[in-house]
Every structure is written in structure tokens, then in C-alpha cells.
Amino acid sequence: MTQTPGDAPILEDGEKILAEFRPDRGKYWRDHGVMAVILMALAGIVLWAIDSPYPAIGSLGAILAVGVRAAYLAGETLSLRWVLTDRRLILPGGQRAVMLGDIATVRPLLGDVQIITTGGDKHLLKHLANGADVVRRIAQARDKRAKRRAA
Structure with a gap:
């Protein structure tokens, strides 16, 4: 199924949306x-x-x-949307996602947010109003998921 930017992301069973990030x-x-x-x-x-x-x-x-x-x-x-769930970061369009456990680095980059996966893939969340808050929220979700998986 092809999604347009306004469509809701397709979630897995039990998956919860934690935050949604849009360009400012x-x-x-x-x-x-x-x-x-x-x-x-x-x-x-x-x-x-x-x-x-x-x-x-x-x-x-x-x-x-x-x-x-x-x-x-x-x-x-301005219609792009990144959705953070308790399991993954869903990229714009809803067809691709980065599992939280695969995020090696999340950092601010010239006012935007850069995500680097353990496989070396890079993703940029651009034109966000508060990049530092987005970094904090993604890192928190990643760390919380890692603790749950370790337990």
C-alpha cells in the first residue's frame, strides 16, 4: 500500500506512537x-x-x-513527517523505518537531527523547530527499548 504524507503510519500489533516530528x-x-x-x-x-x-x-x-x-x-x-514509536522511527512516507535498536548515533547537525544506524545508514530530520528535544526523545526511546530487550 502506498502512503501519502498525510496517511497514518501502519503500526505493528501493540506498537505505540510516542511522538511525531514535522518540519517547522x-x-x-x-x-x-x-x-x-x-x-x-x-x-x-x-x-x-x-x-x-x-x-x-x-x-x-x-x-x-x-x-x-x-x-x-x-x-x-513541509508535509514530511517522522513518527517515533516504542519500537522504531518511521521515516516520511511510512514505507521505511529504522528500528530503535539499530540507531547507533542520534545528534544535532547544523540545527537538524542526524540519525546513523549500526549499518552506517544516515537519515536527516530537517527543519525541526527544536532539534535538541528531538535528539533527547529519540535517544530516550532507544535507551528504554534497549533496557526492555535486555530484561
């Missing part, structure tokens, strides 16, 4: 604003360094490119 609209636009400013500066510097007569136009082009990209991807990105 304000954070999404702030992240893109920072990216636009950085790329604007880089474009201006490169064009100035190669002695182009149009470094300001290149800088404006960089800002516009990031803005158009952000606007184009906003609907898709």
Missing part, C-alpha cells in the same frame, strides 16, 4: 534565508575575484535561485 515553517524559511545570504556572498566574491563587472547581479541571482527553490520545494518538504 519558520525554520524552513530561516534555513533558506541563511543559505541565500551565504550563496549571495560566495557568488559576489567569486565574480569579484574573476574581475567580472557584474558581481551584484550574480549575488542577486543567487538569492533569487535559492528563493525559487525554497518556494518550489516548500509544499513537499
Whole structure:
């Protein structure tokens, strides 16, 4: 069964949802604003360094490119949803999941949250309003699951 981002995840028998994480609209636009400013500066510097007569136009082009990209991807990105259960972290779309016992590392990464599995797979939860809280909640769920399995 194909799920759309708005569908509820398919849970296993007895599995409980602990939390749901969605991108924050304000954070999404702030992240893109920072990216636009950085790329604007880089474009201006490169064009100035190669002695182009149009470094300001290149800088404006960089800002516009990031803005158009952000606007184009906003609907898709802001509809993503990660679901934390007592057994796994269900990735957007509901078709793939990371078992809590397979999470080797969960850490903040430039305001987002990076998950690294014991197999080396990496997943990024982007544009979250409170990345530190998400890290704490995933780590707590993982540690609690590990204690239950050890008992």
C-alpha cells in the first residue's frame, strides 16, 4: 500500500506512537534565508575575484535561485513527517523505518537531527523547530527499548 504524507503510519500489533516530528515553517524559511545570504556572498566574491563587472547581479541571482527553490520545494518538504514509536522511527512516507535498536548515533547537525544506524545508514530530520528535544526523545526511546530487550 502506498502512503501519502498525510496517511497514518501502519503500526505493528501493540506498537505505540510516542511522538511525531514535522518540519517547522519558520525554520524552513530561516534555513533558506541563511543559505541565500551565504550563496549571495560566495557568488559576489567569486565574480569579484574573476574581475567580472557584474558581481551584484550574480549575488542577486543567487538569492533569487535559492528563493525559487525554497518556494518550489516548500509544499513537499513541509508535509514530511517522522513518527517515533516504542519500537522504531518511521521515516516520511511510512514505507521505511529504522528500528530503535539499530540507531547507533542520534545528534544535532547544523540545527537538524542526524540519525546513523549500526549499518552506517544516515537519515536527516530537517527543519525541526527544536532539534535538541528531538535528539533527547529519540535517544530516550532507544535507551528504554534497549533496557526492555535486555530484561
